[in-house]
Amino acid sequence: MIETWHDSWFEEGSRLIYIVPRGFVDKVLPVTIDPAPLQIVRVLVGRLEIVTPATVSAVQTALASHDEVSLNKYGRLLEPILQILREEHPETARNRERHQ
DSSP states (O other): HHHHHHHOOOOOOOOOOEEHHHHHHHHHHHOOSSSSSSSSOOOOEEEEEEOOOHHHHHHHHHTTTOOHHHHTTTTTGGGHHHHHHHOOHHHHHHHHHTTE
């Protein structure tokens, strides 16, 4: 699984990977199989992005120096990080938006 999801799950940054409880999976994604098997085993892996102060600082530094290579390491997660910057450091976020 790690190799399959490596490119989209392991961009720059921190995250928590966890096993979603079976009861929640069954409630959100009910399944019916006919004929019914003797047993069904389902596993859903969840991922929670953690935007640390170190990540925000690294993005701020990359923005200030127009370091697109470093910014691109965050991939699709850059936008949520920029949202945090917009809320906590509005001037830094405006600089990024001017250079897009």
